[in-house]
Amino acid sequence: MLGIVFSEFVDMVEASFSADMVDDILDDTGFETDGAYSTVGAYDHQELVGLVVALSKRTGISIDDLVQTFGQHLMVRFAERYRFFFEGVTDFFDFLKSVDNQIHVEVRKLYPVAELPRFVVRDINPTTVVMEYHSSRSFENLARGLIEGAADYFNQPVSISMETKKEATDQKFTEFTITTLP
Ligand code: HEM
Known part of the structure; x- marks a missing residue:
């Protein structure tokens, strides 16, 4: 999975919860990347699953709800970042x-x-x-x-x-x- 997806996830956790929450879930999962996701890099998608599981444990929000909310957030960001895919489409x-x-x-x-x-x-x-x-x-x-x-x-x-x-x-x-x- 692309680094841009991970960075967006980390940004969402920081904005919706806190920077400490980001540190906590990174500590919980203990992946080697430790949050340093390069936007042009690619990482195991299981690492994202691990971060979501850790966030779910700490917040009590279900994994499905967290992933769904992340999808909504990601679309807002895609629309900003990749404007050209949206231009001219009205339906x-x-x-x-x-x-x-x-x-x-x-x-x-x-x-x-x-x-x-x-x-x-x-x-x-x-x-x-x-x-x-x-x-x-x-x-x-x-x-x-x-x-x-x-x-x-x-x-x-x-x-x-x-x-x-x-x-x-x-x-x-x-x-x-x-x-x-x-
Ligand atoms: C309703 C529209 C869309 C849906 C339902 C959708 C769905 C998905 C899903 C579910 C994934 C995760 C990979 C997987 O499940 O196998 C994904 C990956 C991705 N999508 Fe889409 N997508 C949509 C529109 C877009 C748009 C507008 C962009 C803009 C560039 C985009 C760019 C990407 C990127 C960059 C990835 C990550 C690939 C990776 O991490 O390796 N998608 N998409």
């Missing part, structure tokens, strides 16, 4: 459809070591899409937070439900049903 569903075949494709060009999920988006009706999240990393709550963050960015009230499904190969994936609300 929330068009944006969701562009993640797999445009945005993440460009992300891979910028960062060849990026570990990206795969998405399949299908229209159900004019107000509902289904978005399948496929990844070996099980960051479905991060995906959910990113989708919520994107809905906020487009000022689009939504309801989102998620369901775990299985491929024919037994591999799990998550299906998000996303409905725009008036």
